[in-house]
Amino acid sequence: MMVAGIGSRKGVSAGEVLAAVETALEAHGLTMTALSALATASLKQDEKAILSAGRELALPVVIVEDEALRAASSRTISRSNLSQAHAGTPSVSEASALAAAGAGAKLLGPRTVLGPVTCAIAIGGDAP
Secondary structure: OEEEEEEEOOOOOHHHHHHHHHHHHHHOOOOHHHOOEEEEEHHHOOOHHHHHHHHHHOOOEEEEOHHHHHHHHOOOOOOOHHHHHHHOOOOHHHHHHHHHHOOOOEEOOOOEEEOOEEEEEEEOOOOO
């Protein structure tokens, strides 16, 4: 399972979300077809752009509950004081990707920042 975790400022566009996902995947030599899902924190569950991006890619959008987000936070690579203050995690995109990818998940690298959107790619622990 491969998950793209998304963090964003309020009011971003679906195009900005899709561009961040594509940029993050390209950084790891991957394409959109590698993804199993998008994920974000519960505080972003009403962010229309993230939900629209999931529909456009025909991928589920996993909403990560606060407890699971906090549990994955110790395994993030990036550290944002702003994210910590607002979301309770040092990286919404990284913690969301890790939590949604399941037990043993690993980040492929630090989050990618593209304007107002961050994206991190995690792969499930059961992958080769």
